[in-house]
Amino acid sequence: DTGVSQNPRHKITKRGQNVTFRCDPISEHNRLYWYRQTLGQGPEFLTYFQNEAQLEKSRLLSDRFSAERPKGSFSTLEIQRTEQGDSAMYLCASSLDSRGADTFGSGTRLTVV
């Protein structure tokens, strides 16, 4: 297993378009987390899954954002009707359990023009 994989690495989209990002966690990890990070700031928690169940969503996750983790394996994060304020690095992390060490992916950098 090569760690947490995120695709694409970079995405440039026009305002108003929909985008979808994919995260492939470490295969035996039950927990999967999504974060957003803007320049000069630490990551901000968005949501997490325990297997296929989405257990927590941050207030940051507006109704334009949706995340899924079908079958408890990979996860997707979709942003509808993108806005310039959505430009950020979107990070995915996974862990074996609730207090284990998280492994982060390298992120997907979204630029909305």
Place this chain on the structure above:
Amino acid sequence: DAKTTQPPSMDCAEGRAANLPCNHSTISGNEYVYWYRQIHSQGPQYIIHGLKNNETNEMASLIITEDRKSSTLILPHATLRDTAVYYCIVRVDNTGGFKTIFGAGTRLFVKA
């Protein structure tokens, strides 16, 4: 929600110990202290975590004060590759929910 306070930047000489402080004076009894670091253009890397007791692993040591209001991450022999932003966070994950808040971190510069 407990938040953390860290100095914005620190310098350390290569080969010396780097001691990174973190204040978390409002931490609750069920919140853990986690440390991560992030090298430019990469995702954060987990370093260590603890609840009450001091912890050590192959990367670092974590010293938590008895009142749990502050902690120190120690990199025993800093190298140039340890130059990164270090984040101290408090995190809770129980039946009451999951909370984790990253601050702006400490930018550590290791100099030759």
